[in-house]
Structures are given as C-alpha cells and as structure tokens.
Amino acid sequence: MNAYMNQYQQNHISTATPEQILIMLYDGAIRFTRQAIMAGENGNQVQKLERISKTLAIITEFSNTLNHEIGGQIAADLDGLYQFMIRELNAARKDESGKKLKTVEGLLVDLRQTWGEAIEINRQQLDEVNPSPEKKSQPGNAYMALNAAG
Numbered sequence: 001m002n003a004y005m006n007q008y009q010q011n012h013i014s015t016a017t018p019e020q021i022l023i024m025l026y027d028g029a030i031r032f033t034r035q036a037i038m039a040g041e042n043g044n045q046v047q048k049l050e051r052i053s054k055t056l057a058i059i060t061e062f063s064n065t066l067n068h069e070i071g072g073q074i075a076a077d078l079d080g081l082y083q084f085m086i087r088e089l090n091a092a093r094k095d096e097s098g099k100k101l102k103t104v105e106g107l108l109v110d111l112r113q114t115w116g117e118a119i120e121i122n123r124q125q126l127d128e129v130n131p132s133p134e135k136k137s138q139p140g141n142a143y144m145a146l147n148a149a150g
Contacts, residue, residue: 019119025058025061026112027112028054028058029055029059032051032054032055033055033104033108037102040096041098052101055104060086062082063082063083066079089104
C-alpha cells in the first residue's frame with residue numbers, strides 16, 4: 001500500500017502546476033507546524049523537533065526562491081516574514097508554551113489563504129482573456145507577480 005501511495009504522491013507532484021506546488025508546500029508547512037504543536041503538548045520532544053525541522057526546510061526554501069528583482073517590495077516583505085518565522089521556529093525548539101509555533105501557524109495559514117486568493121484571481125483573469133482550454137495554463141500578470149514573490 002505504501003508503494004502505491006508514494007507513486008500517487010510522485011505523480012501528483014510531477015503533474016502539478018507551480019501554483020499547486022506552492023499551495024501543497026504551504027499545506028505541508030501548516031501540517032508540520034500543527035504536528036509540532038501537538039507533539040509539544042504531548043511531551044514528545046523528538047517529534048516536535050522533527051516537525052519543526054520540516055517546517056523550517058519549507059520556509060527556508062520559500063525564502064531562498066524569492067526573486068527580489070521582479071518581486072520588489074512584495075518579495076522584500078515576504079522575505080522579512082519568512083525570516084521572522086525562521087527565528088520563531090528556532091526559538092520554539094526550547095519554548096514549552098507553544099506560543100511561538102502558534103504564531104508561525106497563524107502566519108502560514110494567512111499566507112496560504114492569500115496565495116490561494118491570488119491564484120484564483122489569476123485564474124479568473126486568464127479565463128476572461130483566454131477562454132479556450134489550451135490557453136488557460138499560460139501564466140498571466142497575477143501569476144507572474146506570484147512567481148516573482150514566492
């Protein structure tokens with residue numbers, strides 16, 4: 001069963017659009033952060049640290065892939081948020097209260113919602129400009145801004 005699930009996940013990722021991959025990464029970061037919160041509440045320090053590391057890897061990748069030349073102030077603002085989350089996650093390793101993880105979770109949820117809305121706006125713009133199915137996959141202005149920012 002595990003081999004089938006792995007194959008499904010690989011196919012899902014390899015056929016996903018850049019927008020879908022971005023959302024999947026946000027979903028993963030949110031899931032890992034929530035798992036770290038639960039592990040901390042249950043006293044499972046090893047699992048908490050593992051999940052924090054996974055979240056850190058995703059957020060670091062978000063930061064590393066920002067295009068500051070094209071993204072301008074949006075990219076700079078996102079980078080500031082990502083750096084804040086990285087600091088909070090590192091501090092959360094020793095934070096017993098879980099507040100730092102909950103702060104990061106809230107930011108990730110908000111960013112994921114914002115990206116989802118921006119992707120939907122882009123999709124609507126593409127449908128208005130190019131209603132034929134063949135042209136829907138071409139990136140539009142909103143997507144170009146998304147790609148540049150994150």
